[in-house]
Amino acid sequence: MIPNRPAIAWRDIGVPLAVLLAALALWEALVRWKNIPPYILPAPSVILAKLIEDRELLFSSLLVTLGVTVEALIVATVCGVALALLIAQSKWLERALLPFAITLQVTPIIAIAPLLLVYLQPGNAVLVCAFLVAFFPILSNTSLGLASVDFGLRDLFDLYRASPWQKLIYLRLPSALPQFLAGLRIGGGLALIGAIVAELAAGASGQGTGLAYRIVEAGFRLDIPRMFAALALISLSGLAIYGALAALSYVLLRGWHESARAQDE
Amino acid sequence: MIPNRPAIAWRDIGVPLAVLLAALALWEALVRWKNIPPYILPAPSVILAKLIEDRELLFSSLLVTLGVTVEALIVATVCGVALALLIAQSKWLERALLPFAITLQVTPIIAIAPLLLVYLQPGNAVLVCAFLVAFFPILSNTSLGLASVDFGLRDLFDLYRASPWQKLIYLRLPSALPQFLAGLRIGGGLALIGAIVAELAAGASGQGTGLAYRIVEAGFRLDIPRMFAALALISLSGLAIYGALAALSYVLLRGWHESARAQDE
Amino acid sequence: LDKVRFATDWRAQAEHGGFYQAVADGTYARYGLDVTILQGGPQLNARLLLAAGRVDFAMGANTIQMFESVQQNVPVVTVASMFQVDPVIFMSHPGVGLDRFEDLPKATAFIASDMRASVWQWLKQAYGFKDQNAKPYNFNSAPFLADKTSIQEGILTSEPYAIERQGGFTPNVFLLHDYGYDSYSTTIETRADTIAKTPDLVQRFVDASIVGWYNYLYRDNAQANAMIKRDNPEMTDGQIAYSLAKMKARGIVDSGDALTHGVGVITDARMKSFFDKMAKAGVVPADIDYRRGYTLRFIGKKVGMELRPK
Amino acid sequence: MTLGASAVRETQVTAPALVALRAVGKTFPSGLVALADYDLDVREGEFLTLLGPSGCGKSTVLRLIAGLANPTAGAIDWNAPQVKNNIGVVFQDATLLPWASVFDNVFLPLRLKGVAREAASPRIEEALAHVGLLNFSRALPRELSGGMRMRCAIARALVTRPTLMMMDEPFAALDEVTRFKLNDDLLALKRRFGATIVFVTHSVFEAAYLSTRIVVMSRRAGSIIDEIEIDPAIPRDDDYRSSRTFADVCRRASRALRVSIEEATP
C-alpha cells in the first residue's frame, strides 16, 4: 500500500546541478574579469583541467581517503549506536559514560595526534582520529531518538512484558530511526573531514597517501589549482556520501515518518 | 501545573564526578606502577600541579579560546537555524542550497586554512573555521525538526490560514526544538574543537593566543604535562558547554517532550 | 617612513633575530622603513600571503620552495638569503645503531609534511631513504622519544635543546648541509612587481636586514631578544642562548660566501649545483628556468661587513 | 429515497449552497478509492450530519471541504469564498499543541487572527467554561484525560465563532450527560451566530437531535444511501426527543446505516 513513486526525481539531481553550474560559471567569470592569478584563486576551468591532468594521482589518493572515511563511519556508527543503547538502558550508565563521550568529542585530535602516534600504529591512529570526529553526532542523535519514544507505545510494550531486547528491536530502534539517520548524515560528512584531518595529523605511511597530503603538498608547492582539484574531489565525495545517506533515509522512512512524506495523500 | 522538581539533582553531578575521579585514580596508578615518563603520559597529579603552576598563562589562553567558541557557536546557531528555515520553505530552495552547505561541511578547514588567510584577516579566519565546523549539525538537525511537524497540527494551521511566519513561530519552531537542541549540543562541542583547530590553522596573531597554540607549543617544547593541562581545560570546557546546553534543553522541553520527562507521572 | 610588512615562517625565535634586531635598534627606521613583523605558524603560508599582496616581504624557508614558485609561475623573487647553511637536521638516539648518517635510511623517520614534499624526495634518491619509513612529525617530539629506533627531522637550533632538557639525553645531530643538502635558508622574498616599481625600497630592506643580522650576532641583542619574547611569550632565554650559540658555532649565517661577500649573499654557482641535485632527484622538473626565481641585484655589496668582529 | 418516513419533510430546502462537491473523487496513492463521483451540497445555515460506517469516507469529505486535501477528480465550488476564512474544525483526534497550555491551545486561532491576549481572554474563558475546562486552563495536554483533550479541541473550534463549522465525532469521547449539554450549547451557538455546521457522528440519536439534514454514506466509495431532511423549525428539546418525528428519523437513519453496512460486507 506504499506509493510507488520513484525515490529520486530528476529535480533532486537536476536542480542542485544547475545551481552548482551557475555558481561555477559565476566564479569563472569573476576570475576572468578580475584577472585573478591562479595561485590566489584558480578558475573552475583550470581546476578541471588539473583534475583531468592529475587524475591518476588524485583518484588513487581519493580512494585512500574514502577508505578511511567509510571505515571510520562504520566504526563510529556501530560504537555510537552501541553507546547510545547502553546509555539509554539507565540514567546511571548515562551519568557515568556520557562525560567520557563528551570529553572524547571535544578533544582536539590534531592537537593530540602526535601523542596518538606514540600509543598507536599510524594506520590505527588515523582511524581513531576520524572515528572520534564522526562518533559524537551519531551517539547524540541516536540518544535523543531513543529517548523520544512515544509514551503510549512504551506502555504497550511494558504491558506485554517485552524484554529489554524486544523493546529495543521493535520499539526503540524504529522510533529512533529518523534521528539516527540525521546523525548519520552529519557523521558522514564529519568522517570525511575526520579522515582528512587525521591523515594530516597522524599521517598514513608512505605507500598510500590520501587527499589531505595532496592538498598540503600542493599548498607547499603553490600548486593551488591542484589543491582546489583535490578539494573538489572531497566536496564531491561529501555530496555523494550525503546523497547516499539521504536516499537511505528516504527509503527507510517514507511511508510513515513525517519528515519523509508529502502531506496531501 | 508543571512539577517543581529541581532541574539538576545531586546525582547528575555526583555520579559523573565519582566516575571521573575513579578513572583518574586508575590512570595515576598505571603511570606510577609502569613508571611511564611524563613526556609519554604524565600522571594526573603532575598535570594538576602544572595546571596550578601555569594557571595564569593557561586561563588567559582558555578565555581566548572560549571567546572564539562562543562567538562561533552563536554565529553557527543563527546561520544554521536561518538556513534550515530557508530550506524548509520550499523543496526548491532545499535542492539549491543544501549542496553548498554540505560542501562547506566537508571542506577540511585545516587543509585550506592557508588559503583562508589569503582572503580574510586572521581573526576572521579563525572565526570562519570554527563556525564552519559547528554549523552543519545545527542546520541538519533543525531541518529534520522542522520537517517532522505533526501533520494534524500542520493541517490545523493551514485551516486557520496561518501566515508562513505564524506557522514558523507557533508551530515549526516549537516542534523542531528537541532536535534543534540536540544539534546545538553537538554543535557546542564542535565549535570548541573548531576554535582550536582554527587557531592552529589560521593562527591568531601574537597578543592573544588560545589553548591550541599552548598545546602545540608545549608539545614542541616536550612539556607534555602542560599539554595535558591545556587538554584538561579543553575537556572541562567541553563538559561545561554540554552541561549548560543540556540544562537548557531540560528547561525548555520538560513538561511536554518525551525526551525530557519521566514516564510515570 | 615607508610602511613594510614582513612575514616570517614561524613563531618569533632567535632564528629570526636579525630582523627583530633591525626593528628594535632602529636600523630599519634609519633606512626609512617602518617594518611590521608578522610571525608565522604551522599553517601560515608566507609566500601565498606575499603573492596575494597581504605582505610586502616574506621569509622563504629553503630554495626548493623558490623553484616551486618558478614552476607555478608565482611572481615571487628571492632577493637575499640570510642563512648560508640550512639548519635542517636529523636526530637519532645515541647508541642504538643509528650513530652514522648511513644508518639512518633504515629507521622510522618522523618528518613534517613540508619536508616530505621536498628534502625527503632528494634524500630518497641520494641516500635511499624509503617512503614506507616516513611518519608525520607535527612539531612534537614525543613519538620520537617513545621509539628509540626512530629518527626525526628538526632544526639545529631548537629540537635538540628540547630533547636534551625533557628527554634527558643528547641526541645525535646530523646537519643535512654536511651531507650535500646545500639549500639556502631564511631568504627574503618579494614580488616581482615590487622590484620593478620600487627597487629602492627592496634594496633598503635587504641592506637594513643584513645590518640587523650582523648586529644581532655580534653586538648587544638584548632588545631584539626582548621583542622576540614579547611576540612569543613561550620563548625562553635558555632557548635563545642555545640557538645563538649553535648559529655561531655552525656558521649558519656568516660562513662560506658570506665571509667574502657579506651576509645575505647568493651565488649562481651554488644555485645551479643545488638545482641540478634537486632536478636529478625529481624534486623539481629539470626544464624550469629557475634563474627567474632569484636575483643577485641587491646583495654581495659587503654591506655591514665592518660590523663583524675581527 | 426508497426508505421513506412519514413526518420527515421530503421537499428541497431553497437555501443556497455554500459549497458544492461535484462528482468528486478521492483516490489515495495506495490505490484506495475513498470517494468516487461524490455529490454533496452544504447549504447555508443548515446542520448537516454525515452518518456512515467506519472507513466510509466521512473524514475525507470534511478534509476536502476544509481544503486540507485535494480531490483527485471533480470539483469543489464555493459560492461565498470568504467563508473559507472563517472555518472552524474539530478533528477526529484532539490535535493539540503539546507544548502549549489549554488556554494557549484555545487562544491559538485568535492569536493567528491577530487578536491580542487580553482581548481574547474573555472569549477563551467563555469557551473553556462551556466545555468545563476553566480549572484546567494552565494544564498541558498530556495532563488531561482523553475526553478533556477533546473538549479542549471543541473549545478551540468554538472560540472563533466560525461561519462554517466542521466537527468530526467531537463528542464521541464524552459521557452522555456532558454530551447532551454540549449538544444544546452547540445548537444555542448556532442560533446566536447563524453558523453552518457539517457534523460527523456515529450516534443516530445525536444526528437526529441536532441535524436539519442527515446524509447516510455507504462504505462503497462513499456513495450516498439516504438523505433525511428534518424541519429546522422544530425546537430541539426533551419534547422533540420523545416525539414521533425523532423516532422516525432515528429508525430511518438506523435502517439506512444497516443497509449501508450490509451492502458493503461481501
Next chain:
Amino acid sequence: MTLGASAVRETQVTAPALVALRAVGKTFPSGLVALADYDLDVREGEFLTLLGPSGCGKSTVLRLIAGLANPTAGAIDWNAPQVKNNIGVVFQDATLLPWASVFDNVFLPLRLKGVAREAASPRIEEALAHVGLLNFSRALPRELSGGMRMRCAIARALVTRPTLMMMDEPFAALDEVTRFKLNDDLLALKRRFGATIVFVTHSVFEAAYLSTRIVVMSRRAGSIIDEIEIDPAIPRDDDYRSSRTFADVCRRASRALRVSIEEATP
C-alpha cells in the same frame, strides 16, 4: 446504594477478587488528585464496566491495574499474579506502531511472546476478520480512518486471548452497527475463553448490555457513586435489550451518572 432498582441483584457475588485496589490514591505531580481512598475489587470472570464523567479517573484506574502507573497511596493486591502475564489492553488512543503494517501491529503481542509469524498468522487473520480489517492487513496506520485504527488496536488486544482484558472506550469511534457486532463478538470471546474484562464506556446502553457489574464513578477524586450488579446468567441478546431489567439498569446508571456530574459541578 440509595438509587435502588428493582430487577437488579444487590447480593454480592462470591467469585474471588482477581485484583483488589485498597484505599488507592493517585496524585499527579501537578498536585491534581485523580483518585483518593479508592477501593475496587475486580472479580474473576466478571465483566466490570466503569462509568463516569470525563476526567473522573477511569483511565487512571485501568493504568494502575495494568501496572503502567504506581499509586501514590494504598495498595493493589493480586490474588493470582500470573494473570499479570496475560493482560490485554485497548488504550483510549489506538497507539499503533506507525512504521508497522496493520498485520504487524496485530502480530506484535504474539511476536513479543515468541510466537513465529507463520504460527501466528491464522490467529491474526481471525482477529482482523472480527474487526473487518482483513483487506487492510498490509496498510500502514496513517492510511486508516480513525475508527479503523481503533479496530486495529482491538484486534491486537484480542489476538493474545488474554485472561484479563482492559478496554478504554474501545468502541467510541465506531458506528452503531459495527459496535453492536463487536459487542456480541466480545461476549462470545469472553464465553469461549472465560476472560475477565474491565471496560470503560460512555454509553449507558453498552454498559448495561455487556456488564455483569457497573461501577459509576464521581468526578470528585474518583469516588464510587453507585454499583450495579447484573445477573451474568441473563443471555445478552435483542430480547435482553428490550427487557425490563435492561431498562432499569440503564435508568439507574443514567441517574447515577447525572448525580455524579451535578455533584461535581459547583
